[in-house]
Each structure stands twice: as structure tokens, then as C-alpha cells.
Amino acid sequence: MAADPIAVVPDQAHPSGPGHRPTPAPIGSPGAFVGRDESAFHRACDPRVFDWLEHVQAAAGCSHPIRLSGEVAAIDRATGRLLASVSTADLPDGEIYKPCGNRRHAVCPSCARTYQRDAYQLLRAGLAGGRGIPATVTQHPVAFVTFTAPSFGTVHTRIVKRHTCGNRRRCDCRAEPCHPRRASDPTARPCEHGHPAVCWARHEENDPRLGQPLCLDCYDYDAQIVWNHAAPELWRRTTIAITRHLRARARKLGLPWVEQVTASGRVRRVPPVKPSFGKVAEMQRRAVVHYHAIVRLDGVNPYDPDAIVPPPAGLGVDDLVAAVEHAAATVGFTTRPHPTQPAGWRIGWGEQVDVRPISADGDITDGKVAGYLAKYATKSTEATGHVSRRLDGEVIDLYANVHGTHPERLIDACWNLGGHRDWQMLRRWAHMLGFGGHFLTKSRRYSVTFRILRDARVIWRRTEGGHEYADQPADDTTTLIVGLLSYAGSGWRTTGDALLANTAAAMARERHEVAREEVLAAA
Structure with missing residues (x-):
């Protein structure tokens, strides 16, 4: 189903430009910006709103798109002659919107979905063939x-010996007790810190205790890091x-x-x-x-x-x-x-x-x-x-705490171990x-690469996907596409732009899913 467009509006705490917010300008002109409360209304009332929606279509579902400005040119490889040229100054907002490409679903659901589908094609091609394999x-x-x-160290866990559910993603099967112990069992005694070593709970799938140590002080955080x-x-x-x-x-x-x-x-x-x-x-x-x-x-x-x-x-x-x-x-x-x-x-x-x-x-x-x-x-x-x-060093105290939660103790261990000169890389990856x-x-021979899949998608957009460069020559053997572009900023210019773009993208995804289900049902 379509994602909630409200969940992917830009974070107003982070500037969208390289160092500051752009100054206000009339809607429809390059560098346009309006207030947060009225931005969606003004953008929707702009007579060029549908041109703008078509222009940002490639990045419409992205939570934090990259904005580029400059010129894109098509050059004949043999003669060096300029075949066509498009300046971003002639486009809505005076910029090109490019998806951020982040693979993490928690950061950008839209780009993560594209990455997931590419990963599926890449992995499956190595098993079933196709795409050059x-x-x-x-x-x-x-x-x-x-x-x-x-x-x-002992952590809370959920063990289901026999699944009777139809969908493991929404498993509601009855779990076994977490860590059952008889009273006569020596391992059932509390640890040296006084915490019980027994848990008779049958944890649900969404139980926040899952993965948490039974005793934080007994856990070997250094070894895990x-x-x-x-x-x-x-x-x-x-x-x-x-x-x-x-x-x-x-x-x-x-x-x-x-x-x-x-x-x-x-x-x-x-x-x-x-x-x-x-x-x-x-x-x-x-x-x-x-x-x-x-x-x-x-x-x-x-x-x-x-x-x-x-x-x-x-x-x-x-x-x-x-x-x-x-x-x-x-x-x-x-x-x-x-x-x-x-x-x-x-x-x-x-x-x-x-x-x-x-x-x-x-x-x-x-x-x-x-x-x-x-x-x-x-x-x-x-x-x-x-x-x-x-x-x-400026923000580590916000996330690391030797007496805090399980993740906070892990970050603290990572940062402390990384203080030694031969282990400095641990601090670089403390957030991970x-x-x-x-x-x-x-492996190199296992399957195709992400680049091949992405290049195929770029070619499709330029030739079949309604892209603004679709009328330019698509033969890469004779034509060279050169982008003389520079970084203009990241993120949507306004909350209203994010709301309109992501709502349109969510509706398009929903139509696509419905059409896909109908094709599968007809087959």
C-alpha cells in the first residue's frame, strides 16, 4: 500500500541548502520559497503546478532529494558537436531534483524500496539467471x-518451535517461555548484581524487551563491539x-x-x-x-x-x-x-x-x-x-552512557575502545x-551489479519514462550526455512541496500496486 506522505516531509530542523535557507521569491520563479503554513496552498494554486509535479517525478517519493543546478548537454562522440542542451534555469524552481539514494528504510522509504527491488533482481539473477546471467x-x-x-550474555528471546501462522511477517503463534529454569537449577539463581536469570514470559513479536540483556551489568559489551x-x-x-x-x-x-x-x-x-x-x-x-x-x-x-x-x-x-x-x-x-x-x-x-x-x-x-x-x-x-x-566528540555524550540502555552502553564501549591508537576505527563506526x-x-561472478540495473533504469526514463530529455538521442555509442551540474542543496524547498510531491507519488504507487495485483489475478 502507499506510504503516508506526512511521514516523509523534510525535517525542518536541518537546512535544505548548503548553508542557509533561500530567500523568499515569487512562486514559479527559480529560488521560490514561501512560508511553511501556506507553501502547499501557494504551490497548488500555481498554474504550473502540474509541470512542477512532472519535473520532480523522479524524486517525488524521496524524503531528502538532492537539488542540482547547471546545464545538461548531449554531444556527438564522433565529431564533438553539441546536439542539444537543457539549462536548469528554464525548468521549474531552476533546479533538477535527484533522489537521495539512501538504502535505509528508516531514512528514506522510497529510495529504500528502489534499493530493495534492485537487490532482489541482483540476488535472484544469480539463482535463476537473466539480466546477462x-x-x-x-x-x-x-x-x-x-x-x-x-x-x-543472556538476552530476552522469542522461540516458536512450531509455526501455525500463514504469514511469518505477522506471526502470532504462541511462543515458548523465554528462559525457563527450575528452582533447583543452579543457573536459576540471581546473578552477582541481583538480577534474575529466569524469564518465564512468552514474548510477543513487538515486545520491547526482545534483544535486551537479562542483566546489563553482566553483558560483555567490549567483546560484542x-x-x-x-x-x-x-x-x-x-x-x-x-x-x-x-x-x-x-x-x-x-x-x-x-x-x-x-x-x-x-x-x-x-x-x-x-x-x-x-x-x-x-x-x-x-x-x-x-x-x-x-x-x-x-x-x-x-x-x-x-x-x-x-x-x-x-x-x-x-x-x-x-x-x-x-x-x-x-x-x-x-x-x-x-x-x-x-x-x-x-x-x-x-x-x-x-x-x-x-x-x-x-x-x-x-x-x-x-x-x-x-x-x-x-x-x-x-x-x-x-x-x-x-x-x-561534540555529540557522543547524547548517545553514550556506561550506565544507560543497551544501545547506549554499546556506543560507550565502542567509543572507549576506540580511544586507543590502533583501534581508532571503532570511533568512526560508533553509530553502527x-x-x-x-x-x-x-562475488564478481555471482550476478550483475547495481550499476547495470541503475543504468538500465536511467536509459528507460530518458527514452520511455516521459523524462524531459526523452526526445534526445539515446544511443550511448554515438551520443554522450554531459551534466555540467553543481550542488544547490538537499531536501525539499518547503514542507508544502514535500507534501504535494510525496502525496502524488503515493497515489501513483497505489495505482501501480492495484494494476499489478489485477495482472497477477488475470494470469
């Missing part, structure tokens, strides 16, 4: 893997271990190595198998990262190193599952020393590692996996109750609770 990838052994972090920070390196070592295990398996089966000719003409022998990865990071409610990954087993083409071919006969999904399980159980390393931990912290995966094969007709299908991972690609620390921009990696990554 051969359809033969459906014949490759593929596994869906979940890597979790170890425990840093360091683990979040080291998670990307742990993932890198895991992919290496999976690759080595598969190569050893191929050697044991007697599969011949492949001879490839390099660009310089040299012949090299390479293993006949190569795994490809697509990975998404999820921030759990307890504020620790865990990974969902797609691992696909590929072969090697002796004539084209970039070609995606099936693995050699003899290597199957069981070998892939065994390689992942072996890597998850054995990979680990110790961090560099820190004054508070001279021996360093031991980094490794938790005990809960789930490996499931993906099949076209089973319970775990390519569409379900791609949708599941794409959903988490737009989330961040909001699941923990903390949302902020990058922190510095120590995690400084990418939330979605993939």
Missing part, C-alpha cells in the same frame, strides 16, 4: 546459509576456507585441473571448481550482526575465465554443504591486543549455523531467498532502537555499533 545457473548446487554470532567490527574479516576468511575445502574435495575425487591461457599468453593450471557468494548482513535486536548468504558452486571455463559454467560431475550440493559447515566450525582468529584485553579477543562464528540447499520446487526457492535477503538489505541499527548519523562493513556484497 545464463539460465544454466539453475543447474548449479546452491545453498542458503545463516551465520550467527556467539553469545555475549569487537566482534561486530571484525565480522567482515571473519566472513572473508570463511569464503577462503570454503574455497579451499572444495578444491581439496576436487583433488580427492581426482578431477583434473583446468589449463587457462592468460591475456599475456601464459598457460596456468587452476582448480576446476570456484564458489560464488552473495551475502547480506542483518543487525539483530541484540545489536550484533549476523550474515545470510547464498553460496553457489561454479565450474571453470578454460577459454573464458569470466564465463559462468556448471561445476564438474562428481561435485554436488552435499559437498557444498560440507564445505560450509567445515568452514563455520573451524574458521577463527584472534584480534590485535588492546589495553583492556592484552591477549586480544577470539573471533569466530556462533553455534547456530544453518545450511539449507536451494531448489526450484522445494521449501527454499530462489524467489523466497532473494526476497528474504533483499528485505534485510534495507535495514540497519533501527532494530536495536538506535538511529543516528556518524558521531563525534562497531560494524563497518557493507550490508550487501557479492
Whole structure:
């Protein structure tokens, strides 16, 4: 359904320009600005309001669009001749509106939705083919893997042993008791700080206690922060271990190595198998990262190193599952020393590692996996109750408190550990609770790139989408589009502009969803 347009109006506490608000000017002229209470009325009464709505259509749903001014020119590549030119001074407001492109749903729902759909196409193409990926990838052994972090202290959790709900997103199944203990059990005694180690509550899905430690003072915040920070390196070592295990398996089966000719003409022998990865990071409610990954087993083409071919006969999904399980159980390393931990912290995966094969007709299908991972690609620390921009010494006291809430203690630990010169990067990622990696990554050969998907969308807008440059030549081989643009500001110029633009975008999305549902019903 359409998003509430009121929820995406600009934050009036932050200026929309590079340093100050623009001065008032008549509506319809470049640099127009009116008062907050009357801006929507004046914009709606402007005779060019529909031209303005069409002009901002590309960024209409964005919470904080980027405004650019200058000139866009189309140049013939062969002769250098100027074919066409459009100046932003001739456009409504004298500026071009560009979506902010933020992937986080809590920051910009509209741009996050676009990112999520691109992520779905990217991940699914590596499983089902299409968009330049051969359809033969459906014949490759593929596994869906979940890597979790170890425990840093007991937290409130919700466990459902048997789901009877039809939709896991709105699960209302009866949960098991959180942490039940018998009175005679020694672990049921209160901790040294006097907090109970037992919780008989059957937590609901929206219970704010979920992810919170039973005792804040017993929780190992330093170890969790360091683990979040080291998670990307742990993932890198895991992919290496999976690759080595598969190569050893191929050697044991007697599969011949492949001879490839390099660009310089040299012949090299390479293993006949190569795994490809697509990975998404999820921030759990307890504020620790865990990974969902797609691992696909590929072969090697002796004539084209970039070609995606099936693995050699003899290597199957069981070998892939065994390689992942072996890597998850054995990979680990110790961090560099820190004054508070001279021996360093031991980094490794938790005990809960789930490996499931993906099949076209089973319970775990390519569409379900791609949708599941794409959903988490737009989330961040909001699941923990903390949302902020990058922190510095001037604002850290607003978010860090050694005696505060769970997120506040994590930020405090991150900032204190980052005070050492060899651990300064922790302070840079304090707003991310120590995690400084990418939330979605993939192997080069796994699938297409975001850039390819975005370029295809730009071409469609310029040629078919009713863009103001649709009448210009679209052949990139002969025509070069040059944007001589400069940054003019960010955010909507007025609250009224945001309200009108986002309302129009919400209505368009609702019509699109209705049409999509009707097409699916007719099919």
C-alpha cells in the first residue's frame, strides 16, 4: 500500500541548502520559497503546478532529494558537436531534483524500496539467471546459509518451535517461555548484581524487551563491539576456507585441473571448481550482526575465465554443504591486543549455523531467498532502537552512557575502545555499533551489479519514462550526455512541496500496486 506522505516531509530542523535557507521569491520563479503554513496552498494554486509535479517525478517519493543546478548537454562522440542542451534555469524552481539514494528504510522509504527491488533482481539473477546471467545457473548446487554470532550474555528471546501462522511477517503463534529454569537449577539463581536469570514470559513479536540483556551489568559489551567490527574479516576468511575445502574435495575425487591461457599468453593450471557468494548482513535486536548468504558452486571455463559454467560431475550440493559447515566450525582468529584485553579477543562464528540447499520446487526457492535477503538489505541499527548519523566528540555524550540502555552502553564501549591508537576505527563506526562493513556484497561472478540495473533504469526514463530529455538521442555509442551540474542543496524547498510531491507519488504507487495485483489475478 502507499506510504503516508506526512511521514516523509523534510525535517525542518536541518537546512535544505548548503548553508542557509533561500530567500523568499515569487512562486514559479527559480529560488521560490514561501512560508511553511501556506507553501502547499501557494504551490497548488500555481498554474504550473502540474509541470512542477512532472519535473520532480523522479524524486517525488524521496524524503531528502538532492537539488542540482547547471546545464545538461548531449554531444556527438564522433565529431564533438553539441546536439542539444537543457539549462536548469528554464525548468521549474531552476533546479533538477535527484533522489537521495539512501538504502535505509528508516531514512528514506522510497529510495529504500528502489534499493530493495534492485537487490532482489541482483540476488535472484544469480539463482535463476537473466539480466546477462545464463539460465544454466539453475543447474548449479546452491545453498542458503545463516551465520550467527556467539553469545555475549543472556538476552530476552522469542522461540516458536512450531509455526501455525500463514504469514511469518505477522506471526502470532504462541511462543515458548523465554528462559525457563527450575528452582533447583543452579543457573536459576540471581546473578552477582541481583538480577534474575529466569524469564518465564512468552514474548510477543513487538515486545520491547526482545534483544535486551537479562542483566546489563553482566553483558560483555567490549567483546560484542569487537566482534561486530571484525565480522567482515571473519566472513572473508570463511569464503577462503570454503574455497579451499572444495578444491581439496576436487583433488580427492581426482578431477583434473583446468589449463587457462592468460591475456599475456601464459598457460596456468587452476582448480576446476570456484564458489560464488552473495551475502547480506542483518543487525539483530541484540545489536550484533549476523550474515545470510547464498553460496553457489561454479565450474571453470578454460577459454573464458569470466564465463559462468556448471561445476564438474562428481561435485554436488552435499559437498557444498560440507564445505560450509567445515568452514563455520573451524574458521577463527584472534584480534590485535588492546589495553583492556592484552591477549586480544577470539573471533569466530556462533553455534547456530544453518545450511539449507536451494531448489526450484522445494521449501527454499530462489524467489523466497532473494526476497528474504533483499528485505534485510534495507535495514540497519533501527532494530536495536538506535538511529543516528556518524558521531563525534561534540555529540557522543547524547548517545553514550556506561550506565544507560543497551544501545547506549554499546556506543560507550565502542567509543572507549576506540580511544586507543590502533583501534581508532571503532570511533568512526560508533553509530553502527562497531560494524563497518557493507550490508550487501557479492562475488564478481555471482550476478550483475547495481550499476547495470541503475543504468538500465536511467536509459528507460530518458527514452520511455516521459523524462524531459526523452526526445534526445539515446544511443550511448554515438551520443554522450554531459551534466555540467553543481550542488544547490538537499531536501525539499518547503514542507508544502514535500507534501504535494510525496502525496502524488503515493497515489501513483497505489495505482501501480492495484494494476499489478489485477495482472497477477488475470494470469
